[in-house]
């Protein structure tokens with residue numbers, strides 16, 4: 001049975017952001033929520049929680065232990081679970097690290113176009129952003145990165161691995177080069193790896209902390225993207241070996257921001273739903289192929305990426321001044337506008353492919369209808 005095959009009648013009963021932001025006749029393929037039911041291991045764990053009333057304060061060990069086991073089995077990455085720190089979620093975890101490990105007023109490098117909270121909200125606090133724009137293929141541009149790292153004011157780098165919105169899965173060689181440059185210029189690397197488990201069957205995700213030279217960096221991650229658990233707050237902060245002691249000087253409140261249910265149910269998924277994840281990744285890859293094959297019918301194109309369930313699509317051939325706005329108004333289909341990801345990406349849209357093939361076909365039909 002397919003995972004990405006829920007009825008729109010069921011989905012429209014949801015009250016989460018994806019399903020309530022726009023009018024009911026708008027087909028939503030925007031915010032990164034998946035149109036899936038929870039996998040069996042998580043469903044079982046949730047039932048058990050309710051049966052025994054396991055709704056107290058966090059048992060902090062569950063998710064660090066499960067993540068360490070998953071990381072070793074999946075990526076061959078050995079982590080000491082006792083040194084992994086829970087936090088409320090990935091975005092606030094990044095903000096905590098920026099605040100603790102870069103000086104106030106310093107510059108923080110980001111690779112635009114990028115997931116909006118890297119740019120516009122609290123992730124960098126009172127620091128200022130320094131953009132190292134990605135190449136047109138969505139890969140790290142090392143000339144731009146080196147120029148940014150070399151600046152006097154720059155003290156931190158928010159890496160997105162895999163990258164949202166491009167879906168780029170950075171290679172071990174690229175990540176090693178990042179680590180080398182960061183050491184050279186005394187830049188703290190904070191790698192957001194929330195999309196790490198979401199890669200195509202023929203791709204390999206490389207955790208930043210697995211490459212030589214990364215020992216003075218940090219990873220912020222969670223299993224909430226992989227298992228669609230954004231409703232249940234929990235994330236993880238992982239320090240490279242040179243920073244473990246400093247990480248554990250962070251105040252207790254950082255851990256206390258995580259919820260018991262978030263920790264417990266993400267752990268249940270990582271422990272028990274690995275087969276589900278394999279199937280999900282295969283279905284996402286098939287949806288990417290589908291999008292690539294049907295988009296030309298409306299004059300657009302897309303090359304499947306290796307990571308995430310998101311497609312970054314140039315909508316300029318449609319000839320609309322603001323494609324996302326017009327597609328929603330005239331086509332009744334919602335994508336994220338490119339301007340959320342970079343100031344000059346107004347002609348791009350981000351399409352959420354964690355849905356059924358039928359919804360993807362319908363979304364493309366609606367693009368065609370908007371074109372008239």
Ligand SMILES: Cc1ncc(COP(=O)(O)O)c(C=O)c1O
Pocket residue numbers: 032088089090091092115160164192194195222224225230234235
């Ligand atoms: C790259 C990236 N980081 C972080 C998040 C959000 O994570 P959290 O809900 O744990 O803050 C998302 C959500 O889509 C994301 O794509």
